Amino acid sequence: MKVIVDLCVVPIGVGVSLASYVATCERVLQQAGLTIRLHPNGTAIEGEWAPVMAAIEACHVAVHAMGCPRIFTTVTINTRTDRDQSLDDKLASVQALLG
Amino acid sequence: MKVIVDLCVVPIGVGVSLASYVATCERVLQQAGLTIRLHPNGTAIEGEWAPVMAAIEACHVAVHAMGCPRIFTTVTINTRTDRDQSLDDKLASVQALLG
Amino acid sequence: MKVIVDLCVVPIGVGVSLASYVATCERVLQQAGLTIRLHPNGTAIEGEWAPVMAAIEACHVAVHAMGCPRIFTTVTINTRTDRDQSLDDKLASVQALLG
Amino acid sequence: MKVIVDLCVVPIGVGVSLASYVATCERVLQQAGLTIRLHPNGTAIEGEWAPVMAAIEACHVAVHAMGCPRIFTTVTINTRTDRDQSLDDKLASVQALLG
Numbered sequence: 541m542k543v544i545v546d547l548c549v550v551p552i553g554v555g556v557s558l559a560s561y562v563a564t565c566e567r568v569l570q571q572a573g574l575t576i577r578l579h580p581n582g583t584a585i586e587g588e589w590a591p592v593m594a595a596i597e598a599c600h601v602a603v604h605a606m607g608c609p610r611i612f613t614t615v616t617i618n619t620r621t622d623r624d625q626s627l628d629d630k631l632a633s634v635q636a637l638l639g
Numbered sequence: 640m641k642v643i644v645d646l647c648v649v650p651i652g653v654g655v656s657l658a659s660y661v662a663t664c665e666r667v668l669q670q671a672g673l674t675i676r677l678h679p680n681g682t683a684i685e686g687e688w689a690p691v692m693a694a695i696e697a698c699h700v701a702v703h704a705m706g707c708p709r710i711f712t713t714v715t716i717n718t719r720t721d722r723d724q725s726l727d728d729k730l731a732s733v734q735a736l737l738g
Numbered sequence: 739m740k741v742i743v744d745l746c747v748v749p750i751g752v753g754v755s756l757a758s759y760v761a762t763c764e765r766v767l768q769q770a771g772l773t774i775r776l777h778p779n780g781t782a783i784e785g786e787w788a789p790v791m792a793a794i795e796a797c798h799v800a801v802h803a804m805g806c807p808r809i810f811t812t813v814t815i816n817t818r819t820d821r822d823q824s825l826d827d828k829l830a831s832v833q834a835l836l837g
Numbered sequence: 838m839k840v841i842v843d844l845c846v847v848p849i850g851v852g853v854s855l856a857s858y859v860a861t862c863e864r865v866l867q868q869a870g871l872t873i874r875l876h877p878n879g880t881a882i883e884g885e886w887a888p889v890m891a892a893i894e895a896c897h898v899a900v901h902a903m904g905c906p907r908i909f910t911t912v913t914i915n916t917r918t919d920r921d922q923s924l925d926d927k928l929a930s931v932q933a934l935l936g
Contacts, residue, residue, distance in 0.1 A: 541699060546878035548843075548913065553721075556751040556808045556919055563934035578931060579876035580924040581843035581913060589699075593692040600640060600688075600718050609721040610754045614812055615714040616845065616878060616911060619699050622652075622708040622853055627877040634875060637860035645746075645779035647814065652853040655820055655907045662835035677832060678777035679825040680744035680814060709853045713911055715746065715779060715812060721754055726778040733776060736761035739897060751919075787897075791890040798838060798886075798916050807919040813912040817897050820850075820906040 541589045544618040544627060547596060548582035551603055552610040561606060565599040572598065577627055582614075586627045589619075640688045643717040643726060646695060647681035650702055651709040660705060664698040671697065676726055681713070685726045688718075739787045742816040742825060745794060746780035749801055750808040759804060763797040770796065775825055780812070784825045787817075838886045841915040841924060844893060845879035848900055849907040858903060862896040869895065874924055879911075883924045886916075 547569075551561045566583065569576050572595035575586040585592055600611055646668075650660045665682065668675045671694035674685040684691055699710055745767075749759045764781065767774050770793035773784040783790055798809055844866075848858045863880065866873045869892035872883040882889055897908055 541696065544878065546845075550748060550750065550810050552748065552750060552756075553754040556917065558750075559930040559934055562931045566931065566935055577877055578928065580874055580881040580928045581841065581915075582878075584877040589696050593696075596716075597640065597688050597692075600716070604718070604720050610719040611717070612748050612810070613716040613718075614913060615716065617695075617699070617712040617714065618710070618878075619703070619712075620709040620853065621703050631875065631877045633856040634859045634863065637856055638863055643779065647744075649847060649849065649909050651847065651849060651855075655818065655850040657849075658831040658835055661832045665832065665836055676778055677829065679775055679782040679829045680742065680816075681779075683778040711847050711909070713814060717779075719754065730776065730778045732757040733760045733764065736757055737764055739894065787894050791894075794914075795838065795886050795890075798914070802916070802918050808917040809915070811914040811916075813914065815893075815897070815910040815912065816908070817901070817910075818907040819901050 541619055542624070543587065543589050543592055544625070544630065545585040545592055546582050546616045547585055547599075548614045549599055549603060550612045550614075551608040552612055554608045561603050561608065564602050564606060568598045568602050569595050575627060584627050640718055641723070642686065642688050642691055643724070643729065644684040644691055645681050645715045646684055646698075647713045648698055648702060649711045649713075650707040651711055653707045660702050660707065663701050663705060667697045667701050668694050674726060683726050739817055740822070741785065741787050741790055742823070742828065743783040743790055744780050744814045745783055745797075746812045747797055747801060748810045748812075749806040750810055752806045759801050759806065762800050762804060766796045766800050767793050773825060782825050838916055839921070840884065840886050840889055841922070841927065842882040842889055843879050843913045844882055844896075845911045846896055846900060847909045847911075848905040849909055851905045858900050858905060861899050861903060865895045865899050866892050872924060881924050
């Protein structure tokens, strides 16, 4: 099943500077071969269910391996059976209406 | 890796009465043998990463099979390496402070 | 406008033990006179838009006042114009189907 | 209090084509004079607490006025007292590490 996901990984217990942890997650997602779009509050991801969820687990493993003892992650998952839709389609359909 | 998850499945394109879809998801989660706590806005889940995520995928499959063409799901994921914590521990630690 | 909200406040930069911050938020919400239901992953809240959002802001003020430098909060907001629904109605409608 | 928010408004009960509702919300946010960045899964928003939350309420009012009977919205809220950070800073700090 194809999914469009939005991911935000929040490391807890490692202070307030989180960019290095987010950058690690970006590299994990890139290496997984997923289509991704980094934005100010997270990362949009497009792919099949199993590899996307495996990549999110790999993000948790990588962030814990950096010494982070606790992680809080938000994920939104979109699936649809009526038609295929990409991340770029989703954005373009709104931008077209905004002119 | 053990996870504590909060799950909210929102069926789209099937009107405004969603309880039957949520009930279907509850049965899927129960049949997966996971520890779950239904609450007004979702379901708290405790388990290992892979079976929890497989059960959430099974919820999507079941809701689509009921004729729902589009699903939006929110998931929050908690992992920690410092200590083991259950759903009931998490709630009890706050309730103890509230007296 | 009436809202049903789910709230999860995540203090960042104060270590991994967060229960005291969550308990502070519970007291803020109680003192605001809102209908609330604490669950393992957050708090369900029922009320009018403005007082609910003001109470969530008061939670941020209170947690920062405890010395927390950064906060990440998730909120889900449900509104409907077709009928009135309470937190307890929402839970009961699913539980009735589960038998 | 300054906030960085991520917003995703999900109209329920109006079928599966949601772009027109999302475009309406974008216009509401623009007219509120907020700094916003549309992305594939939502909109990043920067501003002061009260006007940001008032603009989100105005999105709900506008979507209900389009005939939508039920709305499910996700909001993440970031506040920090240690330093000022903009949406663009937040993105740039990760991109700098990715090279």
